[in-house]
Amino acid sequence: MMKSLRYILPLLAFLVLAGFLARGLNLDPREVPSPLIGKPAPSFALTRLDDPATTFKRDDMLGKVWMLNVWASWCVACREEHPLLVEFSKRGLVPLYGLNYKDKRPDGQGWLARFGNPYNASLFDDDGRVGIDFGVYGVPETFLIDKQGVIRLKHIGPLTPDVIRERIEPMLKKLNA
């Protein structure tokens, strides 16, 4: 009996492996989860895109739930989500701020003038350092930050109606409660 049992091991090991492979078909190996979820948003002090004289600091938003959307005029996927953002901002569910990542002032401002400006303000991050601090690796990315200044959600890639409905709105309810 024991003798025959060990011959079954290769089959069992393979079936376990196949189980993992099947699970893997539903996962995305390229998606990088953020280690910043549940940690305070990195502190920053950036000038506004439309007004180089005004500085905007992370701590200015303490006490409020807010959304930070990373975008750039050179980013093609941002065009995709932009109309959605414009619609979303009209609903007034949460203050929306933009992080203009590795862009040039005239290009960024021109882009907003052309396609609409859903943001309360956009922050100008021309060398991308603040983006790095936020762990940005693929524009567009969207963050939800709570009243204590802690990052609670990160979405990588363009926003879609499904994402807004199934991830962002429930999280906003939770954070505003």
Place this chain on the structure above:
Amino acid sequence: MIPEIGHFALWLALGVALMLSVIPIMGAARGRGDWMAIARPAATLQFVLVAFAFGCLVAAFVGNDFSVLYVATNSNTSLPTHYRVAAVWGGHEGSMLLWLLMLTGWAFAVARFSRHLPAPVLARILSVMGWLSVGFLLFLLLTSNPFDRLANPPLDGRDLNPLLQDPGMVFHPPMLYMGYVGLSVAFSFAVAALIGGNLDTTWARWTRPWTTVAWIFLTIGIAMGSGWAYYELGWGGWWFWDPVENASFMPWLVATALIHSLAVTEKRGSFKSWTVLLAILAFSLSLLGTFLVRSGVLSSVHAFATDPKRGLFILGFLVLVIGASLALYAWRAPSVGLGARFEWVSRETFLLANNVLLMAACGAVLLGTLYPLLLDALGMGKISVGPPYFDTVFVPLMAPLIFLIGVGPLARWKQAELPQLARRLRWAFGAAIVAALLVSWLRGHLGIVSTLGLAMAFWIVAALATDLADRLRPNGIVKTSVLHRARQIPRAMVGMMVAHLGLAVFIFGVTMVKSGEVERDVKMAVGDTTEVLGYTFTFRGVQSLPGPNYRAAQGTIAVTRDGKPVTTLHPEKRNFPVTGAVMTEAAIDAGFTRDLYVSLGEPLDGGTWIVRVYVKPFIDWIWGGCLMMAFGGFLAATDRRYRAKVRQTQAADAKVVA
């Protein structure tokens, strides 16, 4: 019209494959000679139909038929003809058709070269290969049809990825697939033997040459992939432990273990069930590799465009084929005999230790490749496993293996004596250590790792020399010349020696290049020079050149050594207008003792360019060693005991004498 005919040929092939899968094996079970006789012609017809379909796809590419979706996504009118042919396997659908072509080709070869196999055995083997064909044909026809048409054909195609517009693309995938798919023969022999119950030394003798030939192709295919990456990608490296590279390396490791295990089974009849398991595992890893590359489960630079539906189909096929064969193994293997007896110290145990080490190495590569998926599937986070892991884990497993390469061939079958072996090998061991230390000291690199690497390479050579010296020594009774005694060495033994020597050459190349290569990034204006390891590189400027489907900026760099001219190198930066891609073409001067490697970076102001210069000592010994290993395999596979004509002549002679 032609694509439709090709498509139809594939459906016909499916019909033939279904017949091949069912009728001969049932004939073997029932003793029906007429059913078993269907196997050979069915395998031949299957191959002819698939080859015809493949020909139709090639015709569509060469003829620029952009109404075929696959052609439109992978080709372009400005693509040179030979790359239009290579583009046939540039994407998922076409490469699957290439897989199928190889599979039916190997089945045809088995049908053709197996007159010595009893009819029931051949029937079962070909039926198993038929099952594999059915699976791949269904996959192709249901999810990955290369002949799909576009409703509105574009005027021109999207072009083949510029990285693939290279001679490497013409040879590397076919060679690799010949190896991957060739392992299906050993697999089929194993499964057929489990079903028919005829696992014996004869079975091992039949399986061995097929396995060796598949191993040769796989060795060459992997070496070509590595060489291509080296000169094409411009980063100077040649192995990245990328998931797809690992997917080809794992079957190679198991196939190497299989070749050695078959030696034990063939000579001594022992460890039959282990050999059968290895044969199943080798091809299973080929199939796993196919899944990994096309399913999107792992991230790789090699991965084809992914589609979860396809991934699911391949996984289902995998579970069916591998699961069924392992279940068959679990059922039948316990009743397989023990073979001949051998002691704790014997050639058999050295070969089995070789197997343990090779399988541990394969397991390590599998673990590292799949671990990120494992953790992600369990929700335990996302990690990356790259070269630092594999290099750390792989090398310590190789060291004892290489030690065994020296000892194994000198050990006797059944019973060997350790003190005697130690005595015979002590000068080889000493010579290896001394030579390694000497070379390290002369080079000025006394690092432990590089000295160890050199010692391993020299050990193989010294132990080989010991074995050779023993065989060439006069044996006392009959006076013979050295040449005569040399000719007495069986070709299979010579093959083994050449293959092991090839491994030594490979290890030497890797050690020398990893510990001695020099890289320099400089800003060069016309006339500027830089000196690396005694070679002086002078920048002579950059000019613009048109190519067949690109525009190139070609640099000229003169290389001298001690004032004497060595060569002139022309690295390029190519702009492909269709895809907008920019390719860096490195210029390499390959030499026996070093490669000089130059690539262009970005242009700066005033005609200055960023130039990257490498001098890589002995790097070509890496691929030279692989080719030697493949040649050794060729010698072993063509040993006279496998050649049918020789056997027939010997049988005829025996009759005459009797």
Place this chain on the structure above:
Amino acid sequence: MHKFLLVLLAVCCLARAALANEAAPLAADPVLEARMTRITAELRCLVCQNQTIADSNADLAVDLRRQVREMLRKGDDDAKIIQYMTDRYGDFVLYRPPVKATTMLLWFGPALMLLFGFGALAVVMRRRARAAANQFEPDDPALFADPHQS
């Protein structure tokens, strides 16, 4: 006037000859650069994901190499730089997986497999040693007649 122009020409030629000499290294500080390359060669570029940060031409990789250079200049050691990267991108950015509870199996797996393999071999050998002689096949005389046992 001509003399002046001739002198000017001569000076220009000399300057040209003096300039056409040893090419300047691309990096301002080659030693720092080598250290930066060594560290970034073990980091994964998150954009392309199949290259190291040392090799990638992606904007983010260029930025991160600049970041590492700055940190090295400030005097930060390897551990601090690795921490900086994983704080922002997680363990995914490391090609050398960290040794933690979740990766114990990864790092010790190969050694375990080796032990298991040799253990299995030993068990099988012991089992064979206990088996009766008639369970084994006879030796092939031809093989043992050959002194070299090919």
